[in-house]
Amino acid sequence: MYRQLRVAVVVPAYNEAQKIGDAVATIPALVDHVIVVDDASADDTSAVARAAGDRRGHEPIDVVRHGDNRGVGAAIVTGYRRALAASADVVAVMAGDGQMDPADLPALLDPIADGSADYVKGNRFLHPEVWTAMPAARIVGNVVLSAATRVTSGYHHVFDSQCGYTAASRAALEAVDLDGVFPRYGYPNDILSRLHAAELRVLDVRVRPIYGPHWTSGIHLGNAIHPIPWVLLRSWGNRLASEARARRRRAAMS
Ligand SMILES: Nc1nc2c(ncn2[C@@H]2O[C@H](COP(=O)(O)OP(=O)(O)OP(=O)(O)O)[C@@H](O)[C@H]2O)c(=O)[nH]1
Ligand SMILES: [Mg+2]
Incomplete structure (x- = not known):
């Protein structure tokens, strides 16, 4: 529990047997329910996650395994649904590759506990270490996508759109159509547009950028850089259409 809230953490993981052990074992004790979504990994991700749960020493880790690889966005949605079904008040996402500092x-969670935001996301650009820790190619790509996502999502105050470290209130997750969320890389940009259409409050908070010496990534040109512009265009169009419908409904009622 954290400030009277039941907290769940969703950990999307794909072939993370090397890193998921530490990622899970270091999830803070305030977290009531840890859900690892193993997206049909070819390695021992599920077994390593379970063993790390024993090391962590609270409730056993809840490992969900997809029968086939559906993508990181779809894995997070699976985790969100499971957390909501288990009565979570707030659901955070922490990656399985150890790139999120548990201390953050x-x-x-605080803005959600305070009632001042519905969805809180990490922003590594608010941290002074970003310029030394984050690889140059990631900085460039992130700045471009963050600027584009300001336009497409409608949230002009948010940056670091690609940061996967987030916390969402139960109400926020119930207000968006989770099944429609883009299933692969590009999902954070899509979720932001959906939150804006649902008139939810999104806040950036400073988080530490972590790219250790053993950093590896599933992101490459074909699976991220190519689809994301289309995801952005689609989510922009959907948001504008949904907001226009809401305005028409309000006008009809007044
Ligand atoms: N469930 C699931 N998780 C995935 C999939 N692809 C990546 N992930 C997980 O999502 C998290 C982030 O993936 P990365 O490829 O490292 O992407 P990133 O951390 O956003 O970006 P980098 O800055 O390149 O490290 C990790 O925990 C991965 O295991 C997938 O297809 N399914
Ligand atoms: Mg990563």
Whole structure:
């Protein structure tokens, strides 16, 4: 529990047997329900996650395994649904590759506990280490996508759109159509547009950028850089259409 809230953490993981052990074992004790979504990994991700749960020493880790690889966005939606079904008040996402500092979790939860935001996301550009820690190609790509996502999502105050470290209130997750969320890389940009259409409050908080010496990534040109512009265009169009419908409904009622 954190400030009277039941907290769940969703950990999307694909072939993370090397890193998921530490990622899970270091999830703070305030987290009531840890859900690892193993997206048909070819390695021992599920078994390593379970063993790490024993090391962590609270409730056993809840490992869900997809029968086939559906993508990181779809894995997070699976985790969200499971957390809501288990009565979570707030659901955070922490990657399975150890790139999120557990010490930052309270800062993500506080605005939701205060009632001042519905969805809180990490922003590594608010941290002075970003310029040395984040690889140059990631900085460039992120700045371009963050600027584009300001337009497509309608949230002009948010940046670091690609940061996967987030916390969402139960109400926020119930207000968006989770099944429509883009299933692969590009999902954070799509979720932001959906939150804006649902008139929810989104806040950035500072989180530490972590790219250790053993950093590897599933992101490459074909699976991320190519589809994301289309995801952005689609979510922009859907948001504008949905907001226009809401305005017409309001006008008809007044
Ligand atoms: N469930 C699931 N998780 C995935 C999939 N692809 C990646 N992930 C997980 O999502 C998290 C982030 O993936 P990365 O490829 O490292 O992407 P990133 O951390 O956003 O970006 P980098 O800055 O390149 O590291 C990791 O925990 C991955 O295991 C997938 O297809 N399914
Ligand atoms: Mg990563």
